[in-house]
Amino acid sequence: MPSLTERLQTGDVLVSDGAWGTQLMARGLEPGDSPEAINLSDPEILASIAQLYVEAGADLVTTNTFGGSPLNLERYGLAERTEEINRAAVEALKPVVAGHALISASVGPTGSMLKPHGDTDPKTMSDAFHRQIGALIDGGADVICIETMIDLNEARLAVEATRALSSDVPIIATMTFDATPRGFFTMMGTTVEQASTGLVEAGADVVGSNCGNGVEKMVEIAREFAAHAPFPIIIQSNAGLPEHHDGELVYPEGPEFMASKVGQMIDLGVKIIGGCCGTMPDHIRAIRAAVDAHRGPDGELGIRN
């Protein structure tokens, strides 16, 4: 199976998977529980979710390790089990994805804030990333996906830790932007330009955005990344922003609507397209079909091998 780097070199547009949280909750995860504890207690749940996304046509399947930093796990008394928890998440997906998809190991924010704004010094945070990412690489992750970052310094520490651990594992790094009347900024005030420059400088191979916005805003974010980054771009959009209907939480953007923006994204140079909060296997199936059907600006088909 070709690596992410090889796939990107051939000009392929890849599809990544959709939301995991909703899938885990549908299988019994309770609010307040550590989602990563499942990696040890019920790894077969992870395999069943991965199976849905592989069947939907995802080229990249995400591990359940978003909160797998020891700084996060210690809130649940699980910091000591960091290595096991992260390794188990990768291993659970291997039999399902083998030959079909690459394992993209999720690394989310630590939940701690760096000095001087918070109490955590960079060394502590960097050590935490080394532990988590080291275990993900040992477990056999094909890609490290540092995601949903709002602090560029924290994201850079994660990227640098990955590069220090492995000279060749492909690194995806995404940040989450708020749409303000003055443009797109992360909560910490990072612009798209600062994000793309900073993440690439730190060693990321693919940069972009996930979460925080519906697909229309994500196209605008992709356009900004394209203006600043001559690098592969990844966009993982929410299925819109959640709305409430009769006590039920609903993400308003359906599979067809999200897929209708795929062509625009590919033309902007987006190389990996997937989903975030609110997206389901059907969204990924629709995105897959749109990617396969789209003829890129250079006349190439964005078709999978």
Next chain:
Amino acid sequence: MDVLREIDDNLQRGEDQRVAELTRKAIDDGLSAADILNNGLLAGMAVVGRKFGAHEIFLPEVLLAARAMNAGVEVLKPLLIADEVPSLGKVVIGTVKGDMHDIGKNLVGIMLKGAGFEVVDLGSDVPAERFVDTATAEGAAVIGLSALLTTTMAGMKNVVNLIRERGLDGDIKVIVGGAPLSKDFAAEIGAHGYGYDATSAVDLVKELSGVA
């Protein structure tokens, strides 16, 4: 530049040690605690709040300014107590049960303190009983609930219900905020208000406590 103006300026820049020094100087100059608080510290914080609301500055600047405000208030505290400088009222805040996310809640706390309210911060993962027990014990008129997760926001309703069960409806008002929330959701669970962001949360608390 007069000392209050200097406090205001340095607070906005997050110069915590300088703000503490200047607050001491203002006390030595014979200014009243209320004057220093309202026209120095809180004046600076009001500008920070406004700029944050307009996306001119972001979370890091607000956190540093808040640290500077706390440094000044720490110096001023004995005098505030001795002079019995009145606060605008007490607000109990926290992130609801099952949710560990506290950035938004902390920000609301900072802005409320900056506006002159006393804030009792219960932290994150707070059960409904604790919100209501604390508000009752502290005599708080408003409880502010925060949630980032779509799964935990449902627990906000428990606080509203508990207040009704205990016959405290009218005495204690509940406001809610957090990324996945909306005005509709707030209305649906019977909350008294929805704060879109930290600045609007402060306006809401002012309105509900009759100091707007």
